[in-house]
Amino acid sequence: xxxxxxxxxxxxxxxxxxxxxxxxxxxxxxxxxxxxxxxxxxxxxxxxxxxxxxxxxxxxxxxxxxxxxxxxxxxxxxxxxxxxxxxxxxxxxxxxxxxxxxxxxxxxxxxxxxxxxxxxxxxxxxxxxxxxxxxxxxxxxxxxxxxxxxxxxxxxxxxxxxxxxxxxxxxxxxxxxxxxxxxxxxxxxxxxxxxxxxxxxxxxxxxxxxx
Numbered sequence: 001x002x003x004x005x006x007x008x009x010x011x012x013x014x015x016x017x018x019x020x021x022x023x024x025x026x027x028x029x030x031x032x033x034x035x036x037x038x039x040x041x042x043x044x045x046x047x048x049x050x051x052x053x054x055x056x057x058x059x060x061x062x063x064x065x066x067x068x069x070x071x072x073x074x075x076x077x078x079x080x081x082x083x084x085x086x087x088x089x090x091x092x093x094x095x096x097x098x099x100x101x102x103x104x105x106x107x108x109x110x111x112x113x114x115x116x117x118x119x120x121x122x123x124x125x126x127x128x129x130x131x132x133x134x135x136x137x138x139x140x141x142x143x144x145x146x147x148x149x150x151x152x153x154x155x156x157x158x159x160x161x162x163x164x165x166x167x168x169x170x171x172x173x174x175x176x177x178x179x180x181x182x183x184x185x186x187x188x189x190x191x192x193x194x195x196x197x198x199x200x201x202x203x204x205x206x207x208x209x210x211x
Contacts, residue, residue: 017199024195028192028196040120042178043170043172043178044171044175046167046171047066047167048062048172053183055186055190058187060075060180062075072097072098072099072166075095076093076114076176077094077180078181087116087117088116088120091184092113092116093176093177095113095114095124095173096111106133107131108129108130110126111126111127111128113125113127116177126163130145
């Protein structure tokens, strides 16, 4: 009787693994056939260069240095939430823009959100702006500046224009939206395929699936 129970357990495991394998293969086929973003080609880097885009990380980093010596760094990644949208990008971006002026030790950092506006259009909103000392890590009690939404509208607009003048344009935010959605889709497909290989590692399961 114990042997029969053991055989039943093993059989149940094989059936469950086969079911998982079928679901995985269906999802992989769907991802390969849909390719939602692969045929899109919108946006550009402008004067920025792509400094970091590892296949193992979720973010990208761009850099630009002007003739005056001013440096601008942009890092961006997809937000975790998805949104109903008429466009092609279901997720917004979290974007940080750091501006460093020559001869100054402090860095001006902007935390921004980027979202699609209509089809193949995008815009960014500044959520906060504060100074960082380039050689120190700020503590939680350090004053970082006022709540951005509490600033006078003219000042909010002027700070946004300050970033636009440094290359944070719609072309750039379009580029970031497309690049990061493509990246996430590729990483998801790679994860599915690795999971499929892991499940198929059992030779008995592989033989059953092939049969």
